[in-house]
Amino acid sequence: MTDLVRAQAPVVMGVLNVTPDSFSDGGRYADLDAAVAHGVRLHDEGAHLVDVGGESTRPGADRVDPRTEASRVLPVIRELAAAGVPVSIDTTRAPVAEAAVVAGAAVVNDVSGGLADPDMARVVRDAGCPWVLMHWRGHSRGMRELAGYTDVVTDVRAELARRVDDALAAGVAADRLVIDPGLGFAKTAAHNWELSARLPELLDLGLPLLFGASRKSYLGHLLATPDGTPRDTDGRAAATIATSVLAVAAGAWGVRVHDVRGTTDALAVWSATGRPRLATSGNDPAPTGRTEGGT
Numbered sequence: 001m002t003d004l005v006r007a008q009a010p011v012v013m014g015v016l017n018v019t020p021d022s023f024s025d026g027g028r029y030a031d032l033d034a035a036v037a038h039g040v041r042l043h044d045e046g047a048h049l050v051d052v053g054g055e056s057t058r059p060g061a062d063r064v065d066p067r068t069e070a071s072r073v074l075p076v077i078r079e080l081a082a083a084g085v086p087v088s089i090d091t092t093r094a095p096v097a098e099a100a101v102v103a104g105a106a107v108v109n110d111v112s113g114g115l116a117d118p119d120m121a122r123v124v125r126d127a128g129c130p131w132v133l134m135h136w137r138g139h140s141r142g143m144r145e146l147a148g149y150t151d152v153v154t155d156v157r158a159e160l161a162r163r164v165d166d167a168l169a170a171g172v173a174a175d176r177l178v179i180d181p182g183l184g185f186a187k188t189a190a191h192n193w194e195l196s197a198r199l200p201e202l203l204d205l206g207l208p209l210l211f212g213a214s215r216k217s218y219l220g221h222l223l224a225t226p227d228g229t230p231r232d233t234d235g236r237a238a239a240t241i242a243t244s245v246l247a248v249a250a251g252a253w254g255v256r257v258h259d260v261r262g263t264t265d266a267l268a269v270w271s272a273t274g275r276p277r278l279a280t281s282g283n284d285p286a287p288t289g290r291t292e293g294g295t
């Protein structure tokens with residue numbers, strides 16, 4: 001999987017939540033066969049990785065116990081790995097990550113960036129696998145209260161840099177690390193747009209960057225009806241694709257998305273156009289009209 005981190009961008013990570021309550025696809029793939037079939041479909045559509053998660057991270061969500069989380073994800077990972085589908089495990093728990101790697105997961109996607117479980121760095125170091133360090137300030141139940149920043153981009157950059165330093169100090173190799181701004185995690189809509197507009201400041205950390213805007217609620221608010229009703233999650237596909245292409249054009253290494261086919265199609269267009277890169281300055285200010293929080 002070194003190859004994956006070093007792979008020529010863009011990497012597409014397809015989302016497979018094996019949960020009853022994730023905000024977008026919760027409940028759809030709770031059954032093993034349905035989950036595996038969907039993971040294989042995402043791979044066939046062009047996902048380089050299928051990201052299997054067993055705990056919802058939607059704002060306000062309660063935690064599940066580790067045994068339940070493991071029992072949701074491990075059978076799916078085993079079957080996907082056996083089918084030749086590269087898998088990442090979306091967890092903040094070291095024992096779940098460790099078991100997932102044994103079951104065949106090739107990447108650990110840790111939305112807490114190593115903060116939630118002090119043993120995660122050891123697991124990743126011993127596995128030698130890539131580790132996605134997402135910007136995070138606390139578990140879902142209380143994260144809305146943690147969305148205070150002086151300057152969101154400067155603060156997220158500094159906090160990610162600390163996560164990277166901690167990972168390196170724990171012996172994880174630098175070429176295993178991927179950073180992620182954590183859109184929607186202790187962020188308002190305005191924060192998400194600001195981070196999206198200023199990705200080069202995060203890329204300046206010199207690590208591959210994963211961008212996960214897919215179907216998040218700030219897109220629903222952007223596309224709200226005049227009376228303020230947010231667009232439903234399935235109706236956010238085109239906006240998600242736009243965010244993904246813009247992130248890749250700004251230099252993101254990969255995107256984490258539910259709609260893999262639409263994303264790979266759009267990125268094929270971007271590639272065929274000669275992979276144009278966004279200028280790093282001169283953007284208009286990010287929109288400030290709608291600032292509702294949540295993922």
Ligand code: PMM
Pocket residue numbers: 015017022023024025053056057058090109110111132134180182183210211212213214256295
């Ligand atoms: N978002 C969610 C879950 N896991 N992992 C990374 N690295 N980045 C993200 O932005 C991210 C994530 C929440 O979205 P979901 O409920 O659709 O999975």
